[in-house]
Amino acid sequence: MLTIKNLYAEVEGVEILKGINLEIKKGEVHALMGPNGSGKSTLAKIIAGHPSYEVTKGEIIYEGEDLLELDPDERARKGVFMAFQYPVEIPGVSNSMLMRESYNEVRKEQGLDPLDPLEFEDYIVDKLKMVEMDAKFLERNVNAGFSGGEKKRNEILQMAVLNPKLALLDETDSGLDIDALRIVSSGINKLSGEDRSILLVTHYQRILNYITPDYVHVMVNGRIQKSGGKELAYELEEHGYEWVTANTEVNGEAK
Amino acid sequence: MTDISNGNHFLDRLVKSFGPAKPVDDRVEELQTAALKRIAGKELPTPRHEEWKYCNLKMLSREDFLPAAEIVTSALPGRVADYIYPEADHHHLTFINGVFSEEHSKTDRLPEGVIVANLADALRDGNSVALDHLGKYAEWEDDPFAPFNTAVFRDGAFIYVPKSVRIEDPIQLLFLNTDEEQQYVMTPRCLIVGDRSSEMTVVEDHIGLGDNVYFNCPVSEIKLAENSHMTHVKLQRDSNNAYHISRLAADISRDSDYKSYAVQLGAQLSRSDVKAVLTDENTHATLDGLVMVNGEQLSDTHSIMDHTMPNCTSHQLHKCIIDGNGTSVFNGKIFVRQDAQKTDAFQENRNLQLSNSGKAYTKPQLEIFADDVSCSHGATIGQLNPDEVFYLKTRGLQESQTREILTYGFALDVIESIPVASIRERLSKEVERFTKESKSIKQYA
Ligand SMILES: Nc1ncnc2c1ncn2[C@@H]1O[C@H](COP(=O)(O)OP(=O)(O)OP(=O)(O)O)[C@@H](O)[C@H]1O
Ligand SMILES: [Mg+2]
Numbered sequence: 254m255l256t257i258k259n260l261y262a263e264v265e266g267v268e269i270l271k272g273i274n275l276e277i278k279k280g281e282v283h284a285l286m287g288p289n290g291s292g293k294s295t296l297a298k299i300i301a302g303h304p305s306y307e308v309t310k311g312e313i314i315y316e317g318e319d320l321l322e323l324d325p326d327e328r329a330r331k332g333v334f335m336a337f338q339y340p341v342e343i344p345g346v347s348n349s350m351l352m353r354e355s356y357n358e359v360r361k362e363q364g365l366d367p368l369d370p371l372e373f374e375d376y377i378v379d380k381l382k383m384v385e386m387d388a389k390f391l392e393r394n395v396n397a398g399f400s401g402g403e404k405k406r407n408e409i410l411q412m413a414v415l416n417p418k419l420a421l422l423d424e425t426d427s428g429l430d431i432d433a434l435r436i437v438s439s440g441i442n443k444l445s446g447e448d449r450s451i452l453l454v455t456h457y458q459r460i461l462n463y464i465t466p467d468y469v470h471v472m473v474n475g476r477i478q479k480s481g482g483k484e485l486a487y488e489l490e491e492h493g494y495e496w497v498t499a500n501t502e503v504n505g506e507a508k
Numbered sequence: 509m510t511d512i513s514n515g516n517h518f519l520d521r522l523v524k525s526f527g528p529a530k531p532v533d534d535r536v537e538e539l540q541t542a543a544l545k546r547i548a549g550k551e552l553p554t555p556r557h558e559e560w561k562y563c564n565l566k567m568l569s570r571e572d573f574l575p576a577a578e579i580v581t582s583a584l585p586g587r588v589a590d591y592i593y594p595e596a597d598h599h600h601l602t603f604i605n606g607v608f609s610e611e612h613s614k615t616d617r618l619p620e621g622v623i624v625a626n627l628a629d630a631l632r633d634g635n636s637v638a639l640d641h642l643g644k645y646a647e648w649e650d651d652p653f654a655p656f657n658t659a660v661f662r663d664g665a666f667i668y669v670p671k672s673v674r675i676e677d678p679i680q681l682l683f684l685n686t687d688e689e690q691q692y693v694m695t696p697r698c699l700i701v702g703d704r705s706s707e708m709t710v711v712e713d714h715i716g717l718g719d720n721v722y723f724n725c726p727v728s729e730i731k732l733a734e735n736s737h738m739t740h741v742k743l744q745r746d747s748n749n750a751y752h753i754s755r756l757a758a759d760i761s762r763d764s765d766y767k768s769y770a771v772q773l774g775a776q777l778s779r780s781d782v783k784a785v786l787t788d789e790n791t792h793a794t795l796d797g798l799v800m801v802n803g804e805q806l807s808d809t810h811s812i813m814d815h816t817m818p819n820c821t822s823h824q825l826h827k828c829i830i831d832g833n834g835t836s837v838f839n840g841k842i843f844v845r846q847d848a849q850k851t852d853a854f855q856e857n858r859n860l861q862l863s864n865s866g867k868a869y870t871k872p873q874l875e876i877f878a879d880d881v882s883c884s885h886g887a888t889i890g891q892l893n894p895d896e897v898f899y900l901k902t903r904g905l906q907e908s909q910t911r912e913i914l915t916y917g918f919a920l921d922v923i924e925s926i927p928v929a930s931i932r933e934r935l936s937k938e939v940e941r942f943t944k945e946s947k948s949i950k951q952y953a
Binding site for chain 1: 893894895896898899900901902903904905906907909910913914916917918919920921924
């Protein structure tokens, strides 16, 4: 599904990613953890195609295609989705209008006819249920005045609508209360499957009680310092990130 | 011989072309004579004048105009009714090139005592409310345009809502300006008086039907007595080659609430001076605006929010979208007089530049003489936020589509506060048309 090879990237002349290697296969869930400022969101944004970041070296292959050649909207139409750590508020644009337009773009890509507003209303009913959101959120402006938790839920609603192949979920769990966390996680679980892959950026092990990762990676200072199975998350919870920095070999050299 | 004084005879020339006014009433005559005196021999302001820094009237001063009433209108649209909002079906006045059209006006189904009429008729009939309030409020220092209107105006709207009467549906004032060979000038005058505890919504539409050059110089005066509520929507969609110079003054009494939403889309040069005076305690005023310029258009808004007494609030959200070589100017003065303790005033001017060649000038001016007040103001000039563009693109929307949506959204939050659905709808369509026609947005397609 996704192969990242020796990826270096910078923003405004500052190097942030310093040689990322990552392979996500179909159906896999990868958790990406690491201290603040280590580059997790940067990696997600680069995969999604944010123009502010410059890839200086390396490559990203998605379904056999050079992802870096594609615009963010093309990536989205080909099934790459990003749930933002800080979803943007867009006054004046209704949530349902945005989701319908996006979904129709994806349908167009798949050679399907667009849905009219009524058809879309039918389509979205189940998706709303999945994240237990009230239909009144559809008529509100995108994220405008939403609470932190509502914004995160709205991201997953959009994911449900677009039904992506590769979902990059950037701290979708932060700011959620226990109930919301359970709802959002079960939504994510329903949206995962054999053909779908997830990269889950998180600081907390608690979401991993609901979503079982196949791999856990720890990013420190722009590199993946350690990778392992889900037990790695528990160890991190216990020992903190210093434990990784202190106990790791980088490229075969003891640090 | 060249006329070195350039602008100085413009108003005299226009006034002369109107000929002497027919006497309607002594008080009106007095008012008109005084106004004439004020502008006689006066030059139009030049950019050297602080209030006209970015608004150059040189082109205007060189134009010739005939009084609109004197030209034969040839190009009336087939169905004037298409311009009437469904909610205003039973109460609207239509003016064609500033001249009242009885045929296209309707004022039935109004509560008893309500007057919606041609101002010229009301004055001729000696309506005492009209005579008492006319010319009382539209007053700006050094301003030649309000007196010009006063000196020569004939037709216009007079609205009076009596004590405790509440009109739910909007009253529409439709100013249709036709596409003519001859260049014309019109000076529509509106006087709106809300008595104690009255409530009304008035929508004022200025629509140019062609691309012709004309000069629209309207003045509106609004007087709200205690505890009255008024929503006032103005849509300026004059011809793209027209001049639109307007004056609006609202005098707001105790416990009253005046809300004005002005949308400026048309005219090559549009200048509006708006003023709200909060004359007593616990009054509220809103002066929101939306301006969209493209091509060579210039749109200049100068506002005065005058807090004179304690415990009043004011709200001003003024948004401008600048495309092409367009220019937007905003100068927002807020006065908080010595007695106006506990004033809460909000002002924000946001400018969205779609093109590199467009210009935006913004100047908030707060003059505060009371000590216990809360005034917030902000002004920004910028492009579409790249993070918002990125967010929408990650949802599969193309760049041009994304920019259309964000531009639309930028404009829409002004429109969303307007209480009448069909007005909101029409305005959203106007915004949509603007974004769809934007070359700066299209270049991303
Ligand atoms: N547009 C930008 N301009 C300048 N610096 C940036 C920009 N974007 C990211 N950075 C810097 O890059 C580094 C990595 O940021 P990033 O947001 O990827 O961290 P993160 O691992 O997601 O952190 P957190 O856990 O706090 O979300 C930080 O030092 C950040 O300040
Ligand atoms: Mg982050």
